[in-house]
Amino acid sequence: MPYLEASVRHRQFVAAARTALARDGVGRTSLRAVAAEAGVPLGTLQYVFPSKELLLRAVIEEVIEETAEALRAAADLDGGLEQALRRGVAGFWARLVEGRSGLQVMQYELTHHSVRTAGMESLARWQYERYTAVVADWCQQAAQRAEETCAVPFAQLARLMVASLDGLIMQYVCDPHPARSRQDLEAITEMLVSLAGVRRDPGTVTG
Incomplete structure (x- = not known):
């Protein structure tokens, strides 16, 4: 060999x-x-x-990195948080959800298996901690580069973004309807933008 x-x-x-x-x-x-x-x-x-747990963890880590890459590729963070949210959500969906139901089913199975298997419960918690950490860091970078503030903590914004997308992904997997999903995706994006309440950082000094 x-x-x-x-x-x-x-x-x-x-x-x-x-x-x-x-x-x-x-x-x-x-x-x-x-x-x-x-x-x-x-x-x-x-x-x-x-162990199988270590292998599953590596699989999850790779999928999370794909999510991070989809967000990075979808939006120029220098354009600010609102633009990042709008383009990032759409880009993530187009790249990793639409037409890729198998990938999403695998992720849900990994979560459920971890929750229901004695000794592996921490893997599911770690999986969602990593997802939300990646999204929160991405949102924070977008706001900081544009010298903006967010009305809620970035960790909370990330948790709600992940939760909203999770639900919409499950509906899409069970009943694929691209046009309807895109409409719902736009509604979710508007809710996230409204929640973020993006404002120019009042501490920013302009020349």
Whole structure:
């Protein structure tokens, strides 16, 4: 077997896990199944990921990074928080939701599996902590670059953004209706913008 650097193996195994999870579901995906999908002995996989929990955590981390990248790609943060919210929500939906129901189902299954499996409850909490932290940091950067204030804490804005999108995603997965979803997405965006109550930072000194 050719030698591969640990970082390459890591990506290879996460990709194999995502394929197996999407095909078989979380409950039926074992380390042995992922090793078979990757075409390596079980021991090779376990050297990088000694437990299923660690492998699932790596899968979640990769999906979260995809979410962060979708937000970064959708909006120029120098344009301020309102613009970031409007473009970011739309960009996230277009890139990671519409036409990608399998990815969203996998994420929900990961959450439910973690909540219902003894000893793995912390994984679900960590998953949502990471989602909201990524969104909160992204919102804060947009406001700071434009020298703006937000009417609510960024962490709260992020939690409500994640919660709103979660609900709309579940509806879309159960009953795909792109036109209706886009209308509802626009309504959610308006609510978030209104909640943020973006204002120019009064402490900003202009020349």
